[in-house]
Amino acid sequence: MSHTTPDALLPNLWGPHLFVPANRAGFLTKLPVLHVRNLIIDLEYATKVKAKTDGRHLCRHAIGYLRAVRPDLHVTVRTNVTKTCGLFEDDLRVVLRARPDALRIPSINTPDEIERADEMVTRLEAEYGLPQGQVRFHPLIETPTGLRNAVAIARASRRNQALALGGEDWAHNCGLTRTRAGQELDYVKATLVAAAAEEMLFPVDSVYNWLEDLEGLAADTERSKLLGFHARATINPRQLDVIHRIYRPAETDVRWAKALVDGLAEMDICGTPQHVVNGVITDPLAVHQARTILSYREV
Secondary structure, three states: OOOOOOHHHOOOOOEEEEEEEOOOHHHHHHHHHOOOOEEEEEOOOOOOHHHHHHHHHHHHHHHHHHHHHOOOOEEEEEOOOOOOHHHHHHHHHHHHHHOOOEEEEOOOOOHHHHHHHHHHHHHHHHHHOOOOOOOEEEEEEOOHHHHHOHHHHHOOOOOEOEEEEOHHHHHHHHOOOOOOOOHHHHHHHHHHHHHHHHOOOEEEEOOOOOOOOHHHHHHHHHHHHHHOOOEEEEOOHHHHHHHHHHHOOOHHHHHHHHHHHHOEEEEEEOOEEEEEEOOEEOOHHHHHHHHHHHOOOOO
16 A cells, blocks of 8 residues: 655654643643644543543644644644543544544554554545544554564555654563663564655654753664664753754755756656666655655754
8 A cells, every 4th residue: 555645745754743732732832832842632641531522622623723823833643542442432532623644552562453443534525524544543553462463564555654663562472571762672663664665654763761861862762763763752842942953854865865866757668667867767766755854844
């Protein structure tokens, strides 16, 4: 299943994705002044069970408010897990009316979980008279089963836009000791990046949980970038500038991407259309990476 998007419509998912609790109305109103473009309003971990109903409705109204004052924001909602069908469907019934840009769906283990989520969202879009297919998915990989099925999960829905890592839950589920250096996550990170690349999705790294250690954050984000990530989640606004600075594409990468896209043509070779750049057949995945680099825009 192809997830390719026209260049002009590629979302700017680079850099920090800031988590905010859905039931913190005061914090939600302050978000427009922050140096961030990607927000994740959290209905799962950061919103306790007793606050979920209020959180959903605050989330719905916050999306409308944020769109009015910062139309450049990309607003994702982290739902409850699909296995708690009642909570997940309740999330959808309230927040879809506000038309979030994407849903970050936790702890996805199999492609059928994404397929069922797609069916629910499609049904509710029709019920609410919303445009079909505009709400995208960011499946969250947090378990060995999810990682084993990552490519199948990535290709399970045309709504998929990004593939995200839940590093803390991954470590707990695998019995790993978390360290500031983070080498214990190298395997899952590299494997997830490869799965995202195979299906032309955007890879998003996990939170760096030592919130006051900006030097450690910088080192971990440099390693993350080397492994192929372009963005990461954060729960601390103090981390935003460090994450922005490190994930920003290098000028050499921008020049390479621009040269590739400017020279791109399609040629019929043996009855099959091929990407050709300056007479050289070029892998579609390289074209995708070039377009991803060019989707970066400053906040």
